[in-house]
Amino acid sequence: MQNATASIFDELDQALSSGSSEQRVTILRRVTDLFLIDADRFSEEQIAVFDNVLCHLIDQVEARALAQISQSLAPIENAPLDVTLRLARHEEIRVAGPILTSSKRLTTEHLIDIASTHSQQHLLAISHRDHLESGVTDVLLDRGNRAVVHRVASNAGAQISEEGFEKLLKAAANDEALAEKTGLRLDIPLRMLKELLLRATEAVRARLLPRVPADMQEAIQKVLSDAADEVERQSSKQRSYEGSFRVAKLLHERGELTDARIRQSAIEHHYEDTVAGLAVLCSLTIDIVKPLMDSPREEGLLIACKGAGVSWPTTLAVLNCRIASGTLPPETSARLETEFGKLSRPNAERLLRFWRVRQIN
Numbered sequence: 001m002q003n004a005t006a007s008i009f010d011e012l013d014q015a016l017s018s019g020s021s022e023q024r025v026t027i028l029r030r031v032t033d034l035f036l037i038d039a040d041r042f043s044e045e046q047i048a049v050f051d052n053v054l055c056h057l058i059d060q061v062e063a064r065a066l067a068q069i070s071q072s073l074a075p076i077e078n079a080p081l082d083v084t085l086r087l088a089r090h091e092e093i094r095v096a097g098p099i100l101t102s103s104k105r106l107t108t109e110h111l112i113d114i115a116s117t118h119s120q121q122h123l124l125a126i127s128h129r130d131h132l133e134s135g136v137t138d139v140l141l142d143r144g145n146r147a148v149v150h151r152v153a154s155n156a157g158a159q160i161s162e163e164g165f166e167k168l169l170k171a172a173a174n175d176e177a178l179a180e181k182t183g184l185r186l187d188i189p190l191r192m193l194k195e196l197l198l199r200a201t202e203a204v205r206a207r208l209l210p211r212v213p214a215d216m217q218e219a220i221q222k223v224l225s226d227a228a229d230e231v232e233r234q235s236s237k238q239r240s241y242e243g244s245f246r247v248a249k250l251l252h253e254r255g256e257l258t259d260a261r262i263r264q265s266a267i268e269h270h271y272e273d274t275v276a277g278l279a280v281l282c283s284l285t286i287d288i289v290k291p292l293m294d295s296p297r298e299e300g301l302l303i304a305c306k307g308a309g310v311s312w313p314t315t316l317a318v319l320n321c322r323i324a325s326g327t328l329p330p331e332t333s334a335r336l337e338t339e340f341g342k343l344s345r346p347n348a349e350r351l352l353r354f355w356r357v358r359q360i361n
Contacts, residue, residue, distance in 0.1 A: 025065045028057040032069050039076050051080030058086055067094040074098040079105050088114060093121040100125035108133045115139040120148060127151040127158070134161040141167040146175075153181040160185070165192050166335055172196065173299060176204050183208040191331065199297050241286045244276035252280050259310045266317035274321050281308035282352050293322050302340050307348035312340055 035042070035050045042050070058066055070087045073079040088099040088106060099106065100114065100122060115126055116139055123144045126136065128151060140152050141164050149171055152158050160168070165188060172179035179200050183193060197205055251257040257277055265273040271293075279289040282304050292300040298319060305315040319336065320327055328336070 021060075021062065024057060024060050025062075028054070028061050028065060028069060031057065032072055035080070036072060036076065039078060042078070047078060047080055051082045054080055054083040055086060058083065063090070063092045063095050066090065067092075067098075070095050070098045074102045077104050079103065081105055085110065089118070091119075093119070093125065096122055097125045101128045102130075108135055111136045112139055115143065120145050123148045124151060127155060129155075130157045132158040134159040134164060137161070137164050141171075146178075150178055150181060153178055153185065156186075160187065162189065162192075165189065166338075169196055169199075170335075170339065173199055173297065176201060179204045180207055184211060191329075195332065241272050241276055241290070244272040245279065245286055248273070248276040248280040251277075257281060259314050262308075262310055263314035263317045266314065266321040269321055271321060274318055278304055278308055278310075278318065281310070284352065284355060288355055293318075298336055299339075302336065302343060303348045303351050306340060306343045306345055307352040309345065312337055315340055 031050065031053055035047075035054075054069075058069070066087065070090075073084060073087070084099055084103055084105040088096050088103065088110070090096045096118075100111075106114075111126055111129075111132075112135055115123055115136060123140055124147055126132070127140055127144070127148050132140075132152075132155065137152050137158050137160050140148055141160075144152070149168070152160070152164075153168055165182070168178065168182045169192060172182050179196060182188065183196050183200070183204070188196070197208065200208070248257060251261070257280060262274065262277045262281070265277060275286060275289050275293055279286050282289065284304070289304060292304055295301075301319060302315065305318060310318075316328070316333060316337070319333075
């Protein structure tokens with residue numbers, strides 16, 4: 001083995017100084033093979049020698065050859081660290097992919113760094129790992145596209161923080177497949193599972209509820225029943241908006257339909273005045289705004305309030321006006337405040353214009 005090693009390292013000097021591309025690839029493979037033969041026997045000092053040699057070679061070798069080296073080194077628990085990192089950060093996913101997906105040499109800090117700076121393909125490769133710390137999944141859920149988010153949600157070995165679950169719930173609002181994957185996670189907090197089911201479509205609920213653990217069934221069914229009863233009570237009330245709408249238009253003409261007035265109407269649970277005031281500020285009809293108030297989902301109402309130009313305290317008062325208890329749970333309020341802050345007024349106004357066109361047609 002020593003003679004073979006000496007021979008290879010002699011050839012290495014020549015390949016690095018004056019060898020062709022083919023010679024460098026050949027030497028790279030031979031050095032890698034030499035390492036793989038006795039990888040479990042090498043000391044850290046010996047591994048460092050291989051690390052240094054391989055790092056010099058991979059900088060001068062094409063991606064196709066590097067992809068093969070990556071496949072070979074990915075399963076090796078004591079693979080040379082610097083080489084492993086260079087391969088993991090390679091811009092071509094065929095090189096980086098095997099390392100990102102399975103190499104145990106990469107620490108949580110390495111993965112966070114790569115996930116924070118590299119392409120969606122790199123993020124997707126990371127999301128396939130057998131185990132992921134919540135710090136990594138936070139980055140994947142924040143930066144990842146739909147494919148990445150779905151893979152994280154369905155990866156049983158991925159730890160997800162409460163912040164991560166909040167992101168999943170937000171993304172799942174308009175994605176039934178993601179809602180189902182999120183609801184099937186064994187680690188989803190009960191309160192978030194309840195919220196997910198409240199916002200889910202009937203089809204998703206029908207698929208998820210039978211799979212919910214027996215000890216959680218009763219609590220969830222009660223939450224769903226209470227929410228359904230609340231929506232039914234609100235929608236069954238006989239309300240007349242004609243007078244409130246006329247007054248709101250008059251106040252608007254006088255410049256008196258202010259943020260404070262809308263908030264006061266909502267705080268005092270003057271439901272019709274709140275709906276009418278919001279409709280006038282948005283230049284929408286009651287028939288558009290009322291379903292937003294009646295819906296158990298909040299996204300439409302957030303858009304209307306942002307487009308109307310009212311503040312978050314007023315928006316929260318409007319949201320609370322819809323429910324009998326008059327107060328949203330603190331975690332729900334915090335999540336909605338974050339969503340409201342991220343929503344830009346120009347985007348909200350763009351959606352309101354779309355709604356206006358629909359109501360005309």
